Amino acid sequence: MSVEAPILPSTPLANAGGVVHPPAPSARARRRKLPFSGWHFLLVPVAFLFLLPFVEMFLTSVEPASEINKFPPAFIPSHFTLDGYQKLFEQSDILHWLLNTAIVSASAIASHLVLCSLAGYGFARLKFPGRSFGFLAILATIMVPTQLLMIPTYIMFARLGLVDHLSAAIVPWLASAFGIFLMRQFFLSLPAELEEAGLIDGCTRLQVFFRIVLPLAKPALATLAIFTLLGSWNDLVWPLIAINNDHAFTLQLGLTNFQGTRRTEWSLLMAGNVIATLPLILFFLAAQKQFVATMTFAGLKG
Amino acid sequence: MTTSALRPPEGAPPRSSTARRASRRHRSWREALEGWGFVAPALVIVLGLTVFPGVWAFLLSFQKWDGFSDPISVGTGNYRDMIADPELQGAVAHTAIYTVLFVPASVLLGLFLAVALNRRIRFIGLYRTAIFVPFVASAAATGILTTYLFSPQFGLINNVLRVVGLPEQGWLEDRHEAMVVITIMSLWGQAAFTTVIYLAALQDVPGDVVEAARIDGANSWQIFWRVVWPQLAPVTVFVGIYQTLQAIQLFDLVYTTTRGGPLEATQTIVYYLWKVAFQNLQFGYGSAVAYGLFFVTLLVTIAVAVYSRKSGREAF
Numbered sequence: 001m002s003v004e005a006p007i008l009p010s011t012p013l014a015n016a017g018g019v020v021h022p023p024a025p026s027a028r029a030r031r032r033k034l035p036f037s038g039w040h041f042l043l044v045p046v047a048f049l050f051l052l053p054f055v056e057m058f059l060t061s062v063e064p065a066s067e068i069n070k071f072p073p074a075f076i077p078s079h080f081t082l083d084g085y086q087k088l089f090e091q092s093d094i095l096h097w098l099l100n101t102a103i104v105s106a107s108a109i110a111s112h113l114v115l116c117s118l119a120g121y122g123f124a125r126l127k128f129p130g131r132s133f134g135f136l137a138i139l140a141t142i143m144v145p146t147q148l149l150m151i152p153t154y155i156m157f158a159r160l161g162l163v164d165h166l167s168a169a170i171v172p173w174l175a176s177a178f179g180i181f182l183m184r185q186f187f188l189s190l191p192a193e194l195e196e197a198g199l200i201d202g203c204t205r206l207q208v209f210f211r212i213v214l215p216l217a218k219p220a221l222a223t224l225a226i227f228t229l230l231g232s233w234n235d236l237v238w239p240l241i242a243i244n245n246d247h248a249f250t251l252q253l254g255l256t257n258f259q260g261t262r263r264t265e266w267s268l269l270m271a272g273n274v275i276a277t278l279p280l281i282l283f284f285l286a287a288q289k290q291f292v293a294t295m296t297f298a299g300l301k302g
Numbered sequence: 303m304t305t306s307a308l309r310p311p312e313g314a315p316p317r318s319s320t321a322r323r324a325s326r327r328h329r330s331w332r333e334a335l336e337g338w339g340f341v342a343p344a345l346v347i348v349l350g351l352t353v354f355p356g357v358w359a360f361l362l363s364f365q366k367w368d369g370f371s372d373p374i375s376v377g378t379g380n381y382r383d384m385i386a387d388p389e390l391q392g393a394v395a396h397t398a399i400y401t402v403l404f405v406p407a408s409v410l411l412g413l414f415l416a417v418a419l420n421r422r423i424r425f426i427g428l429y430r431t432a433i434f435v436p437f438v439a440s441a442a443a444t445g446i447l448t449t450y451l452f453s454p455q456f457g458l459i460n461n462v463l464r465v466v467g468l469p470e471q472g473w474l475e476d477r478h479e480a481m482v483v484i485t486i487m488s489l490w491g492q493a494a495f496t497t498v499i500y501l502a503a504l505q506d507v508p509g510d511v512v513e514a515a516r517i518d519g520a521n522s523w524q525i526f527w528r529v530v531w532p533q534l535a536p537v538t539v540f541v542g543i544y545q546t547l548q549a550i551q552l553f554d555l556v557y558t559t560t561r562g563g564p565l566e567a568t569q570t571i572v573y574y575l576w577k578v579a580f581q582n583l584q585f586g587y588g589s590a591v592a593y594g595l596f597f598v599t600l601l602v603t604i605a606v607a608v609y610s611r612k613s614g615r616e617a618f
Contacts, residue, residue, distance in 0.1 A: 008487075014358075021349040035413070035423075036422065036424075036477040037424075038424040039418055039423060040424075040425075041421070042418055043418055043419075043429045046415070046418070046429075046430070046431035046433065047429045047433060047494065047509070048410055048432075050432050050433050050435075050436055050490065050493070051435075052458075053436070053447045053451060053490065054436070054439075056447070056450070056451060056458060057443075057447055062525045066455065069456065093503060100400075112491075113341050115344040115347065116344055118340045118343065119339070119341040119343070119344035119345060120338060121340060122337050122338075122339075122340030122341035123341060125334060126336060126340060127337065128334040128335075128336070128338060130338075131332055131337060131341075134345055135346075136339060137353070138345065138348060138349075139519060141348055141352040141353070143600070143603070144352050144356055145425055145547075145594070145595065145596060145599060146590050147351060147354040147551060147553075147572050147575055147596075148355075148356060148359055148592045148593065148594070148595070148596045149351070149356060149359065149590065149594060150575075150579065151355075151359055151362065151579050151585050151588050151589050152354070152355035152356075152358035152359050152589075153351065153355045153370065154579075154580075155358075155585070156354075156358075157357060158369075161355075163493075166514075171351075172351055175343070175344040175347040175348055175354075176348065176413025177348050179350065180341075180344055180346075182521065202558065205340075209340075218592065229610075230438065233440070234438075234440035234441065234442075236440065236441050236442055236554050236557070237553055237554060237557075238575070240557070241576075241580055248395065251442075252440050252441070252443075255442045255443070255446070256445065256557070256558050258441045259442075259445070259446050259449075259558070264456070266450055268457070269446050270380060270448070270450070271383065273446050273447065275409060275441045275570050276440060276443050277438070277439055277440070277443045280438035280439075280440075281435060282384070283438070284434070284435055284437075285431065285435075286389050288431060288434070290436070291437075291438075292434065292498055293496055294501050295437070295494065295498045295499075296498050296499065298495075
């Protein structure tokens with residue numbers, strides 16, 4: 001059992017406060033030193049409450065329908081069954097929606113990483129006329145709520161023939177003001193000497209960018225990728241507006257529509273929920289540090 | 303073209319002034335091209351998807367248009383209609399109720415969880431994971447979970463109430479309780495955000511100040527409220543404003559749970575805006591509502607910024 005204590009971010013972005021941790025003693029030595037604390041009495045029930053919806057989701061997805069719908073319902077299934085998943089695959093296009101969402105998120109992340117880091121670098125390092133104005137314009141758009149843009153964007157996409165295609169869900173995620181801002185802040189925190197050395201050695205700017213700068217930018221790129229993954233994977237309102245054709249449904253949109261037609265077929269719905277949520281949960285467990293760094297930065301952007 | 307031409311090595315023989323001027327002009331032109339080359343693709347996408355539709359929405363807000371027939375100019379008619387629109391007033395009221403429920407609760411919950419998690423004890427990593435992981439749940443998934451957990455007949459919550467002998471509730475089907483349920487599940491999904499912000503802020507509280515208070519004989523409770531809490535003020539202002547802006551824009555969870563019901567009790571401003579625009583195809587009126595909402599959020603931001611500057615707190 002790991003006893004990793006502080007999982008707060010230590011990227012140059014988020015560690016502005018400069019928390020310095022003493023060198024970690026070996027896990028066993030640390031465990032012996034940690035005294036029992038009364039906080040456990042509080043944290044155990046709180047953690048249980050936060051996990052409960054997920055536990056319910058998983059248990060219900062493998063529970064026989066007869067047990068969910070009897071009265072009073074049984075919350076712990078008497079035996080596991082995959083009927084819910086099987087029916088879900090038969091009666092919905094969930095795997096197709098999953099593929100659509102994977103395509104949207106993968107394109108969003110790839111495009112974000114390339115375009116936002118290029119622009120962030122340009123604003124941080126290069127001198128060109130209109131730079132300040134361009135960056136101010138980007139910052140100003142952060143203030144504009146998406147609701148303001150929904151109607152004209154929908155009309156615009158309709159005229160471009162994008163509506164009802166998966167590309168309608170992709171295009172708004174190609175780049176973002178937040179991403180540009182994040183990358184610019186990161187590049188400003190890097191010392192410029194390395195790049196200057198590269199330029200003197202005869203590299204072009206693009207070579208310097210790809211060979212010297214980007215390899216140093218991994219923490220910021222991870223933050224950006226997670227931000228984009230969370231946003232594009234979970235987006236509901238825009239696909240809801242722009243996509244009416246169930247062949248181009250994203251996972252969230254398909255699931256919501258499915259819920260509308262199968263009000264009480266809980267094992268099916270929960271199976272769909274597991275499929276929609278599990279990838280992100282696993283991702284979170286694998287990269288919790290980066291997720292927390294992303295949240296911190298998203299919070300400090302104001 | 304090589305870079306050495308742009309950056310002459312030191313000790314290079316001085317060139318004539320005309321040649322230097324020409325090369326400088328050439329260089330600045332090249333630098334401009336290079337700079338814009340880096341920023342243009344992202345800039346065009348971001349500005350193209352905000353400035354252009356933003357201006358268009360403003361123009362639309364003075365028109366009546368269903369997207370098919372010719373738009374009719376109505377001057378400020380849409381804005382005047384908004385003031386007299388009872389359904390919009392209801393939506394504003396429901397949004398206000400949600401904001402009042404959600405914002406203080408999310409700030410206090412985040413503070414409480416951050417304090418509880420800001421210590422080195424066994425299993426602290428597990429506790430953090432448990433509290434943070436709901437952050438990745440989508441509105442669609444949360445919506446389905448909500449309708450299940452709070453289902454009057456089959457739901458876990460009512461069954462717990464039944465077992466402990468308390469009266470069962472209608473929850474999402476009760477117009478007085480539906481917004482409370484949505485608030486609870488929003489808190490479940492969002493608690494990680496305020497908690498993480500407060501955790502980072504708590505680690506920035508200078509240890510010597512806390513130590514000094516302890517030497518002066520303050521107990522933990524006094525230290526927290528008299529020493530730590532004032533230090534967190536800028537973060538509290540920021541988190542409060544951020545969560546208020548989030549609350550004013552509530553849509554997803556309403557759509558995936560109640561669709562504005564029962565009896566429009568959970569119809570928020572953005573839900574109403576979506577209905578007006580994409581169910582009734584009133585693009586002009588919808589744009590006016592969107593601009594109204596934008597000005598409200600702008601006012602909230604400016605008011606808090608001015609207030610926090612006046613009271614000497616640097617929130618941004």
